[in-house]
Amino acid sequence: MPDLDPHKQVTAVVHGYVQGVSFRYYTHRTANRLGLTGWVANQRDRTVKVVAEGDEAALHQLVAFLHEGSPAASVQRVDVKWADATGEFSRFSVKYMG
Template sequence: MGEKPKPEARLHAVVHGYVQGVNFRYYTVRTAQRLGLAGWVANRWDGTVETVAEGRREALNEFLAFLHRGSPSAVVQRVEVKWETPTGKFERFRVRYL
């Protein structure tokens, strides 16, 4: 088997609003997996949801669009976004417990 390709980009986002207790992490994992992204999503103590994702830039842009919409029951108020240098250390996308 060949080497895993290095991701093109890394997105680090914090989602604000009514985003906990509404299956936001579940939908985030499903969306990231569908897009072929690797990384994690976690609830934070302050009621926000944080996520880090790596992969193709086009897929990350689609993932970011999802973060602005959220899960069906979520109410997203704003999304803080940082584009970072990818590390390639993630094997898959998962829920992380902080």
């Protein structure tokens, strides 16, 4: 029987009006509700980057949320890359640029 690991990693870069509109807060809340680990951070190019790990179905729900964003956001596009989970995260956090 094949070893089916339902845990995956998704890296998403969200483009549009996504900074200064509570995007990280809503992403953090959604990821926690879905039981995911990883992080969300504003990027210097005005995008928001998300790295999340967990159940593949939950990750698909997170990606669907990222296309909508927070109530004040205006998402233009979401670039998504899938990979195998690394297990490097113990929780989902908000990262801040230094």
